[in-house]
Amino acid sequence: MKLLKRTVRSYLVYSTLVLVIAIPLFYFIIQALCMQDVDHALRKRRSVLTEYLVAHPEITEHLPWHDLTGTLEVFPPAAGTAPEKQTGPGRYITVPGEEEPFRELHTFIALRGQSYPVVLRLSLIDIEDLIQGIVLTAVLLMALILGGLLWINRRQSHRLWQPFYHILDQLQHFSLNREPDIQYAPTDITEFRDLERAIRQLAGGARRSYLQQKEFTENAAHEIQTPLATLQARVEVLMQ
Numbered sequence: 001m002k003l004l005k006r007t008v009r010s011y012l013v014y015s016t017l018v019l020v021i022a023i024p025l026f027y028f029i030i031q032a033l034c035m036q037d038v039d040h041a042l043r044k045r046r047s048v049l050t051e052y053l054v055a056h057p058e059i060t061e062h063l064p065w066h067d068l069t070g071t072l073e074v075f076p077p078a079a080g081t082a083p084e085k086q087t088g089p090g091r092y093i094t095v096p097g098e099e100e101p102f103r104e105l106h107t108f109i110a111l112r113g114q115s116y117p118v119v120l121r122l123s124l125i126d127i128e129d130l131i132q133g134i135v136l137t138a139v140l141l142m143a144l145i146l147g148g149l150l151w152i153n154r155r156q157s158h159r160l161w162q163p164f165y166h167i168l169d170q171l172q173h174f175s176l177n178r179e180p181d182i183q184y185a186p187t188d189i190t191e192f193r194d195l196e197r198a199i200r201q202l203a204g205g206a207r208r209s210y211l212q213q214k215e216f217t218e219n220a221a222h223e224i225q226t227p228l229a230t231l232q233a234r235v236e237v238l239m240q
Contacts, residue, residue: 008154015146022142027135034127035103042105042120045072049118050109060111071102071121077114101128163187167199174203 049072059065059074066073101124108115163186187193 007157008150011150011153015150018146019139019142023135023139026138027131030131030134034131038103038122038124038127039105042103042122045120045122046105046107046109046118049074049120050111053109053111053116057112060116063116071123073119074109075117075119078108078117100125160189163189163192164195167192167196171199 053059053074063074063076102121103124105120105122107118107120109118110116187196
């Protein structure tokens with residue numbers, strides 16, 4: 001496998017893991033932040049409802065009472081009080097007969113020495129749409145960024161490694177007894193310059209050693225011709 005493909009594959013695996021982990025985490029974080037705002041809004045409505053019941057005590061004469069949207073219910077006084085709690089997200093049936101996601105606040109309102117159980121509901125339709133929109137936008141943005149980084153890395157790596165591929169091609173066609181010498185592509189990368197310098201020194205040393213051995217062999221062959229000729233002549237005389 002080529003180095004560039006291995007590098008791109010590593011980036012791709014890492015990007016996939018980041019997306020798989022980040023998408024659910026991002027969704028739950030956004031949902032938790034939205035639920036905090038919803039709970040704050042429910043408590044705010046509880047305060048407004050308390051002021052309204054104090055100003056309109058006649059409502060408590062017709063309990064249980066609820067508004068037409070089903071987001072508010074007031075029940076007859078209870079003997080004791082339970083801790084205030086939030087529930088949801090859940091679903092309840094709205095007036096048109098459609099299921100709507102909601103969050104509830106179960107609490108008590110003290111009025112004229114009595115505790116009235118109250119259930120406040122807040123619709124989460126817009127919030128769910130908002131969360132889905134935010135998560136989808138974030139996913140698309142992350143995918144675009146990671147895809148762009150992979151594309152830029154592949155394109156830039158191919159350009160940056162071009163001097164290395166040029167040197168490799170020159171080495172594959174290099175021969176000690178053949179000219180011209182290795183041609184190096186211009187580059188401003190320090191590592192490739194060091195590699196070119198090392199290859200130039202290695203190739204130069206190898207060529208000098210080859211030329212010295214060639215010269216020695218030629219000289220030795222020339223020097224040995226005279227003794228061989230003399231020996232051959234004497235052998236011929238001896239044979240005669």
